[in-house]
Amino acid sequence: MLKKVIFKLGQKLRNPSLNNWFSFLKKSESWTLKELENYQLLKLKELVSVAYNNSKFYRNLFEENGLSPSDINSLADLKKIPIISKEDLITKNKDIQVTLKATKFFKASTSGTTGQALNFLKDEFSDSFNRASMFRGYSWYKVNPWDKNGYFWGYNFSSKEKLKTRGLDVLQNRFRIFNFNDKQLKLFSNKLHDSVYVHGYSSAIYETAKKINRQHFNKPLNLKMVKGTSEKIYERYQDEIKKAFGQKMISEYGAAETGIIAFECPSGNMHINMEGVIVEEINEEIIITNLQMQSFPVIRYRLGDYVKLAPENKECACGLKHLIIEEVTGRIGAIVYGEKLTYPSLYFYYIFKNLAKQGVFLNYQIVQNIKGKLNFFIEQDLSMEHKKLLENEIERYFKKDLKIKINTNFEFKTREGKHKSFISNIL
Ligand SMILES: [Zn+2]
Structure with missing residues (x-):
């Protein structure tokens, strides 16, 4: 009442x-x-x-x-x-x-x-x-x-x-x-x-x-x-x-x-x-x-x-x-598959939001083809310092459960439909 x-x-x-x-x-x-x-x-x-x-x-x-x-x-x-x-x-x-x-x-x-x-x-x-x-x-x-x-x-x-x-x-x-x-x-x-x-x-x-x-x-x-x-x-x-x-x-x-x-x-x-x-x-x-x-x-x-x-x-x-x-x-609200555990894809939102709070604004897309591995595609160039920040943020959320690869200067193609921030090819 x-x-x-x-x-x-x-x-x-x-x-x-x-x-x-x-x-x-x-x-x-x-x-x-x-x-x-x-x-x-x-x-x-x-x-x-x-x-x-x-x-x-x-x-x-x-x-x-x-x-x-x-x-x-x-x-x-x-x-x-x-x-x-x-x-x-x-x-x-x-x-x-x-x-x-x-x-x-x-x-x-x-x-x-x-x-x-x-x-x-x-x-x-x-x-x-x-x-x-x-x-x-x-x-x-x-x-x-x-x-x-x-x-x-x-x-x-x-x-x-x-x-x-x-x-x-x-x-x-x-x-x-x-x-x-x-x-x-x-x-x-x-x-x-x-x-x-x-x-x-x-x-x-x-x-x-x-x-x-x-x-x-x-x-x-x-x-x-x-x-x-x-x-x-x-x-x-x-x-x-x-x-x-x-x-x-x-x-x-x-x-x-x-x-x-x-x-x-x-x-x-x-x-x-x-x-x-x-x-x-x-x-x-x-x-x-x-x-x-x-x-x-x-x-x-x-x-x-x-x-x-x-x-x-x-x-x-x-x-x-x-x-x-x-x-x-x-x-797509896909699950991220680590080596041992699974995680909500929502984590990516937080990782990049945390970076933005530190003044690093990135356009990104993450692709997972294999369990335990993630590919990060970043539109911008990354200084060593910013790359380190990104790696730290990723580790905060996924610990050592995932191997990551960061690709910078990535050109996102304009395409029909939504540009998805996370694409999972794991069924
Ligand atoms: Zn009804």
């Missing part, structure tokens, strides 16, 4: 419009497909008009293609607008940003292709909409966002950051794992014992499940939901997860710049969050229009994932009419 009050107070301060969005989404949950599409068209017209009138980037894009907002009169008309990429969002950042409406903004940041970050300002409405979408998904599992939960995210903080994060976690009745060693994992799984949900990187949840099973740690008893994000959930994860957590891992699919794209229902289908995004599948690639973020319009955006959409007439036992994504095939 107290946890709920604390959570609600924090939410009211940070996200004043969230409650309204949540009520809206619980109503639209029972809409027909036609009703959902009508709403999408309404929001699309609004978005296009805001973008055209306030964002230099979109104004140019429209004019170069002889378009004006009055040309968008149906969902099919969306195809008239050219597709944009993450490169556009990063390099034309300032020309895209809209700061017209006086509202509250949050800084959002996400990593780009081979490491460059995408930064933008997210207005309060879209941030609240996104959270409400997530909480609607939770409601399908009878989970309240303020219920006790374990979070597999960011276990790489300085003590000061840890303290701040800890404070935010307390407000959300959340605890997280900071370190991926056995002692920490044991503590973490003890806390999971009476938790209601766990969430975070799917590969990290999988690795934890494996340890819980192998080392006979305490198993959680009250879990209602195990939610994987940010990485592909491999079918082969599910056996270990079921064994450790008593249920399969469900998927929340989205990105900072797109908002939540889909959320898996209890009948096992990933329903598109149609009130928030328009999803197109073009040559098996997903193209997203974020309908709710007017402060940083994202229209016909190539996210870089491969997907397969279900046929429009596919029905789901849960009753939702929201269209279904059959499978996200593109994102």
Whole structure:
């Protein structure tokens, strides 16, 4: 009860419009497909008009293609607008940003292709909409966002950051794992014992499940939901997860710049969050229009994932009419294989983030062809000193369990689709 009050107070301060969005989404949950599409068209017209009138980037894009907002009169008309990429969002950042409406903004940041970050300002409405979408998904599992939960995210903080994060976690009745060693994992799984949900990187949840099973740690008893994000959930994860957590891992699919794209229902289908995004599948690639973020319009955006959409007439036992994504095939959340142990590929993110903190910014790609060996491809030239820093960071995470080869001055070819930071060729 107290946890709920604390959570609600924090939410009211940070996200004043969230409650309204949540009520809206619980109503639209029972809409027909036609009703959902009508709403999408309404929001699309609004978005296009805001973008055209306030964002230099979109104004140019429209004019170069002889378009004006009055040309968008149906969902099919969306195809008239050219597709944009993450490169556009990063390099034309300032020309895209809209700061017209006086509202509250949050800084959002996400990593780009081979490491460059995408930064933008997210207005309060879209941030609240996104959270409400997530909480609607939770409601399908009878989970309240303020219920006790374990979070597999960011276990790489300085003590000061840890303290701040800890404070935010307390407000959300959340605890997280900071370190991926056995002692920490044991503590973490003890806390999971009476938790209601766990969430975070799917590969990290999988690795934890494996340890819980192998080392006979305490198993959680009250879990209602195990939610994987940010990485592909491999079918082969599910056996270990079921064994450790008593249920399969469900998927929340989205990105900072797109908002939540889909959320898996209890009948096992990933329903598109149609009130928030328009999803197109073009040559098996997903193209997203974020309908709710007017402060940083994202229209016909190539996210870089491969997907397969279900046929429009596919029905789901849960009753939702929201269209279904059959499978996200593109994102790779692979495991790194050492000589003796396995590691989450998330470690690469931390290795290069730690280097960036020391002023060394690298574009990278890591390839694993053989267990126990890793190939690092770095775009930049590396001084002896910087190479040493990189080697030290790698050793911090993988100890001596992996032989590494660092290739510098590597030229990344521009290619279709996402430039993956880690490619595993181990099956
Ligand atoms: Zn369903």
